[in-house]
Amino acid sequence: MNPPVPQHAQAMRRHFHEAAARRGFSVAPAQEAAVERLAHLAAELARPAWTFPRPPRDLYVWGPVGRGKSWLVDTFYEGLPTPRKRRLHFHDFFRRLHDGVTRPGARHDGQSAVDSALDELIGDSRVLVFDEFHAHDAGDAMLIARLFRTLLDRRITLVTTSNYPPAGLMPDPLYHHLFEPTIQLIEERMDVLDVTGPVDFRRVAAPAAADGGRRFATGLCLPPGDPGLDELGLPAPEPAEATAVQAHLRELPARAVRGELVWLAFDALCEAATGVPDYLALAERFPTLVLDGVPPLAEASADGRQRFANLVDVACDRDVRLVLIGADPLTGLSAGQALTRDLDRTASRLAMLRRTDRAPVPPPVTPDRAARSRPAPR
Structure with missing residues (x-):
């Protein structure tokens, strides 16, 4: 040999x-x-x-x-x-x-x-x-x-x-x-x-990278009504913007679709009977996903917590910019509650969002999604 x-x-x-x-x-x-x-x-x-x-x-x-x-x-x-x-x-x-x-x-x-x-x-x-x-x-x-x-x-x-x-x-x-x-x-x-x-x-501030870093790491966790939302290009959706988006084998209610940005409610995405194939389908189409109405996960159902963890996994792997509007998701979640098997990974990834400086949402574009480069190393 x-x-x-x-x-x-x-x-x-x-x-x-x-x-x-x-x-x-x-x-x-x-x-x-x-x-x-x-x-x-x-x-x-x-x-x-x-x-x-x-x-x-x-x-x-x-x-x-x-x-x-x-x-x-x-x-x-x-x-x-x-x-x-x-x-x-x-x-x-x-x-x-x-x-x-x-x-x-x-x-x-x-x-x-x-x-x-x-x-x-x-x-x-x-x-x-x-x-x-x-x-x-x-x-x-x-x-x-x-x-x-x-x-x-x-x-x-x-x-x-x-x-x-x-x-x-x-x-x-x-x-x-x-x-x-x-x-x-x-x-x-x-x-x-x-x-x-x-x-x-992920919990340590990374030095500036010569290759520009990853889209996921530009995500944010913000409280509702934060005055910076308008500055970031994220004004609250108007009722007339409500629509439906195609996920894996179903349509999901969306508060707004703005080019390559989709705005969804936590209850509609994580407390409904959705799954990883739906999040993958959204990630293929939308480089930015805004999720509002995010509660402390201690107040969500066990299934809702697991779906949220899966959503964060998919967003990180597919390099989707995730903007969470609501409470700090991890507030009050004790180690004894369901989801402990994935909570450490979710918390680690959310730390990447929470430490990021505010960067405006890029204007809507329609590049060939298949031509996007693979995510940079995590």
């Missing part, structure tokens, strides 16, 4: 440090081991597939929120010279997989529905990067288990991030046993990297 190509490892290390410098920071000590392992993986992937009998070992990168896991795997992805790669947020991947499996009239040509849907999603990719893998819903556990086994049995290198160690997946004690075979598979087939530095980087 030929050894990894060392110049590719060195090139990937250099790529990480240059990417960090462009963002105005340096690679943290807690991230160095992950950088080294990802550089080694890049060198392994640089070898022709016919020179080794099996793909490199897959990677599972986990740690608390805000430790730069997404930035690590996104930077790795960007530095891979091969075009045979795919990067997806797990919300998006699982939604597309579910749609492919359940689509009426789908032809599978003798394959299982899961295999056929994976073929559509992955194609001939050699590398698949998942961001924010998690397993909370018992109803999805079996499909996720099938997904992982199918991926690990293919000649595809899988790199995934998570806020949970493998043993912490599917934390509900009533259903954890259903996921134990998948946990065992992850621990046997993947190298598990722990990124647990002491700093949540």
Whole structure:
């Protein structure tokens, strides 16, 4: 078996440090081991597939929120010279997989529905990067288990991030046993990297970046009636602006649509029977999403809190500017309430919004959404 190509490892290390410098920071000590392992993986992937009998070992990168896991795997992805790669947020991947499996009239040509849907999603990719893998819903556990086994049995290198160690997946004690075979598979087939530095980087003011930063980080949390709303180009909607917007498989009531900005009420989006596919559909169409009537999450229903957390996840991953008007969402939310499994991540991301200086909403434009560059590293 030929050894990894060392110049590719060195090139990937250099790529990480240059990417960090462009963002105005340096690679943290807690991230160095992950950088080294990802550089080694890049060198392994640089070898022709016919020179080794099996793909490199897959990677599972986990740690608390805000430790730069997404930035690590996104930077790795960007530095891979091969075009045979795919990067997806797990919300998006699982939604597309579910749609492919359940689509009426789908032809599978003798394959299982899961295999056929994976073929559509992955194609001939050699590398698949998942961001924010998690397993909370018992109803999805079996499909996720099938997904992982199918991926690990293919000649595809899988790199995934998570806020949970493998043993912490599917934390509900009533259903954890259903996921134990998948946990065992992850621990046997993947190298598990722990990124647990002491700093949540999202809560630390970032230095100015040469590449202009991300749209999500220009989002805001403002109280209702804030006099700055007009200055920001966000006057309250008039009744005549009320309309409906198409989400995934439904229409949602909107207080206003202004070019590529949509203005929605918290109750209409988070207290109604909406889901991640709806938020993904909105993110595809609207670079700016205004949500008003945001209550302290302690006053929202458990389902409303979970939907809000999912919305923040999608907005961050799809680089949507999120403007929240209302109370501080995290006020009065105790650790014992529902959503604790995702609340740390939500709070970390909301901290990015709350520390941002007010920047006017850009005027409506209609660029080709498909041509937008991928989000900058988080």
